[in-house]
Amino acid sequence: MFRTRFAPSPTGRLHLGHAASAFAVWDAARAAGGEVCLRIEDIDQTRCRAPFEAAILEDLAWLGLDWTGTVRRQSDHFDDYTTVLNDLRARELVYRCFLTRREIAARLPAGADPDEGGLVSHPLTPEDEAARLARGQPFAWRLSLDAARRALGDRFGALTYRQWTPDGVQVVPARPERFGDVVLARKDTPTSYHLACCHDDALQGITDIVRGEDLHAVTGIHALLQALMDWPRPTYRFHPLILGPDGKKLSKRFGSKTLLDYRAEGMTPDNIRAMTRA
Numbered sequence: 001m002f003r004t005r006f007a008p009s010p011t012g013r014l015h016l017g018h019a020a021s022a023f024a025v026w027d028a029a030r031a032a033g034g035e036v037c038l039r040i041e042d043i044d045q046t047r048c049r050a051p052f053e054a055a056i057l058e059d060l061a062w063l064g065l066d067w068t069g070t071v072r073r074q075s076d077h078f079d080d081y082t083t084v085l086n087d088l089r090a091r092e093l094v095y096r097c098f099l100t101r102r103e104i105a106a107r108l109p110a111g112a113d114p115d116e117g118g119l120v121s122h123p124l125t126p127e128d129e130a131a132r133l134a135r136g137q138p139f140a141w142r143l144s145l146d147a148a149r150r151a152l153g154d155r156f157g158a159l160t161y162r163q164w165t166p167d168g169v170q171v172v173p174a175r176p177e178r179f180g181d182v183v184l185a186r187k188d189t190p191t192s193y194h195l196a197c198c199h200d201d202a203l204q205g206i207t208d209i210v211r212g213e214d215l216h217a218v219t220g221i222h223a224l225l226q227a228l229m230d231w232p233r234p235t236y237r238f239h240p241l242i243l244g245p246d247g248k249k250l251s252k253r254f255g256s257k258t259l260l261d262y263r264a265e266g267m268t269p270d271n272i273r274a275m276t277r278a
Ligand code: GLU
Pocket: 007, 008, 009, 041, 197, 210, 211, 212, 215
């Protein structure tokens, strides 16, 4: 049974970009005779707000998009993610990284993202680590590519995921190494997007993931996590993003018009659908 999910983060009202994504998800499910789960990805408690979650449900209902089962709110399940992190810790697949963003940026090529930009393991002595912990220094839990390579052996270099294309499903190389050691959690944050997302995809029995082209590259990291945790591997498909007049991704943060604004102007869900196709 084809089972997909829509996984918005409640950091603002939904805009046209979200509507396009939601239509892509629901259309794929409908075409396959499958179902859609709804997941609220609100692990970043500094940016997510409960009223925006209610607004998401309201906007989806207005668009005529219905989901199966109960809504999974990630912030209700931090313990689940801690369990995964503890498993990875027990297998020495993650390590504490105390470097500041500035220190990391100095080690990386210009313009690289300090969270995902190619940093690789920099072991500390146990004494140094203990001293930093005693000082209460903040740290990130990073997934060690070296350790993952050792754990998976030949499977590491051969990691792939299935990707749906108009010509059918293709098997593409995951190449997780291009991101370096990604952050999976932080001292006071039990999970990152990668860990929570892959855990929930497995838990919710997601067979197919439909999401924006902007998440294409990180899918390689997800394939690695799935292999390390022995989670099933969904098939992925990526939809194009709707770009703003400046050619950049529409984002709530840049004040793009919300679905509620369009609704207030008298637009219908069909008008919204037509706009997402334009
Ligand atoms: N929460 C993510 C977002 O709002 C989507 C994650 C995903 O589809 O994997 O962009």
